[in-house]
Amino acid sequence: MSKTRASGRTVGGLRSLSLQAPAVTLLLLWMLVPLGMTVWFSLQRYNLLMPGMEGFAGLENYEYLFTDPALWRAMGNTLLLVGSVLVITVGGGVLLAVLFQQEFPGRGIARVLAISPFFVMPTVSALVWKNMMMHPSNGVLSWVAELFGLPAVDWFSSLPLTSIIIIVAWQWLPFALLILLTAMQSLDDDQVEAARMDGAGPIAVFFYITLPHLKRAISVVIMIEMIFLLTIFAEIYVTTSGGPGLATTNLAFLIYIQALLDFDVGLASAGGVVAIVLANIVAIFLVRLVAKNLEN
Numbered sequence: 001m002s003k004t005r006a007s008g009r010t011v012g013g014l015r016s017l018s019l020q021a022p023a024v025t026l027l028l029l030w031m032l033v034p035l036g037m038t039v040w041f042s043l044q045r046y047n048l049l050m051p052g053m054e055g056f057a058g059l060e061n062y063e064y065l066f067t068d069p070a071l072w073r074a075m076g077n078t079l080l081l082v083g084s085v086l087v088i089t090v091g092g093g094v095l096l097a098v099l100f101q102q103e104f105p106g107r108g109i110a111r112v113l114a115i116s117p118f119f120v121m122p123t124v125s126a127l128v129w130k131n132m133m134m135h136p137s138n139g140v141l142s143w144v145a146e147l148f149g150l151p152a153v154d155w156f157s158s159l160p161l162t163s164i165i166i167i168v169a170w171q172w173l174p175f176a177l178l179i180l181l182t183a184m185q186s187l188d189d190d191q192v193e194a195a196r197m198d199g200a201g202p203i204a205v206f207f208y209i210t211l212p213h214l215k216r217a218i219s220v221v222i223m224i225e226m227i228f229l230l231t232i233f234a235e236i237y238v239t240t241s242g243g244p245g246l247a248t249t250n251l252a253f254l255i256y257i258q259a260l261l262d263f264d265v266g267l268a269s270a271g272g273v274v275a276i277v278l279a280n281i282v283a284i285f286l287v288r289l290v291a292k293n294l295e296n
Helices: 001-043 060-066 069-101 107-119 123-132 140-147 162-185 189-197 204-214 213-231 234-239 251-261 266-295
Strands: none
Touching: 001 266, 060 266, 069 107, 069 162, 069 204, 069 213, 069 251, 107 162, 123 140, 123 162, 123 234, 140 266, 162 204, 162 213, 162 234, 189 204, 204 213, 213 266, 234 251, 251 266
16 A cells, blocks of 8 residues: 555656746856856857957966955945945835835825836936936936025936935835735724823833834845845946946946957956856845744
8 A cells, every 4th residue: 555655656747847947948048158158268268349350268367366356345345335235225115115104195096106216217316316306407306405505416416326326225125115004904993093002102112112013024024125226337337437437336246347348248247257156146145034034
């Protein structure tokens, strides 16, 4: 009897594997072929402006990349951009989630308006901020500055990275709000009411009940946002093109410069491998953080 069951399980397992094999194989090819080609080209001397000079370069591309100050500036800008946007979106998302959880007239319309910027395409968002909000002559922010007698600010010249952070944070704040507001709706009202009856004020309720309840949702927001923020490109390309100098050049834009402006496929591929390694380090850290929160 046990042999029959074991045989049935084996046949069922083989049948399941045979059904999953095409999808898994396609997925592996979809990931491994581009990754393998990137690693291969990163070891080649391959510049489209120098035909006939191709050949195996070994680690020359990596050596040049790691001795180039532009790489470290780009990595610093990337980490500063990601960190600043996460602080703004998570902090602002928590506060807005608490606000929109309260009852007030027009709450449904206000929720829709607050979430709507997330559905604006990055290119359109960057154009709106560049030409309508942060323009030094005709922008809304310059008009507000004039009302208070302050000089207009040329944002993309004097505060370029800050401008990119503001634009990206405006795009991702609704996403954080959506996730955190959904988590807020599962908070037990009886627990909050009991805390208030025991004399807890709004600040105590926020720090000892609301914030611990949002811990898992905050971890998810940080993980998802960080994956996408490491590859920010459209906002930089439309507004500053990585400048002035390298002031707003992140790792993704640096790879674009090497590949499509300098036509150095080998060096750009080496930059891509560095970006992959950085993304995996971040992913490992985030997965452990989220798993720890889920266990707690």
